[in-house]
Amino acid sequence: MLLEQSTLSVDHEVNPWESAAHRFDEAAERLKLDDGMRKVLRTPSMELTVNIPVVLDDGRIEVFTGYRVQHSIARGPAKGGIRFAPDVSLDEVRALAAWMTWKCAVVNIPFGGAKGGVICEPHLLSEGELERITRRYTAEIYEVIGPERDVPAPDVNTNEQTMAWIMDTYSMHQRHTVTAVVTGKPLELGGSLGRPEATGRGCMFVTMQALKRFGLAPENTRVIIQGFGNVGGMAARLMSRVGFKIVGIVEYDGAVYNPHGLDVEALMDYRRETGSIRGFPEAEDVDRYEALLMDCDVLIPAARENVITSVNADRIKAKILCEGANGPTTFVADSILAEKKVFVIPDILANAGGVTVSYFEWVQDRQGYFWNENMVNERLEEIMVTSFNDVIGYAGKHNVNNRTAAYMLALDRVAFAIKRRGLYA
């Protein structure tokens, strides 16, 4: 029984901004940051709300609300994705923007943090409607984005095509092509090799590091993944290729389980043909809420926030939790997982592969010189392994859990940048 079945009982723990604030406070306390610095680090530096009028296909005009929040630009241009979803809220975008700041600091890339979102139901909109929403949204946030200011990327329900529209709209206003204004673009428009796989690949790299601590090899590691899209689908594909047993896949409309391991490519083909993973002949259909609690060694929630809560955390069987999504675990669930000694690879480390290759894409665009795929993947591995060791080393040294360690490391790096820059008055 998960969130949607018992929303009332977890209402107090599911506001992402509050979740972010709890983790922030704990790390700030341990770092003994002074009050002034806490205020600076806690407060987003810019919040923009735009109302976007768009003509729908049937001729009606609809007004959509969108946000862009820049949490910090202390370490470089703001960086972070744009999501399209009906339940986008300013609090959610704020939390996600702050998480981007901490994420970029954990992997030590020269960016601050931002996030954007538009309240809409993308599955009910045509391609043309989505293009008009994207272009008008871009025009409305035009002044605050740019390669040196704020660099958007894909997130939930946005993709390469969305990024191509943003790049084109921005470039039309600039009167020349500016590829580095967004990342996650199609390859032929200044995208990077390895970017579509980057978040899933990053999850695999850090999971492999964690396995060493349990004396597990991929061949005898059973994995359940929630989400079969950009992050979860790629993680499933890449991990099954190196021998992991992907025993369960959970989607928004159902879940499948096979204790001997699923044929991930066949499942992808099946979904392409039927539109769903349900009914896949080589697996058992299971309840999607119970699927997260089934037997496995590694659980990778790779969809949305608040999946692991006080309602189900004590029944998680995985030894390793690798957070492919942003904010899949509530702050109340943190302590339950800690008690159960689940090895948590926190989101701001686990899913940082995406923004890391976004950084590579931005560098390549600005240099006008493109790397081969091996170079991208090798450099990604180096950063993910170094960051994993930094976080785990920090946790050991300060006797805190992995999430608090990741936050402490990030807050420390951002606070250091702010101190060295000084406050302009």
Ligand code: GLU
């Ligand atoms: N949306 C992704 C994230 O949450 C990628 C952000 C980026 O590449 O800027 O990390």
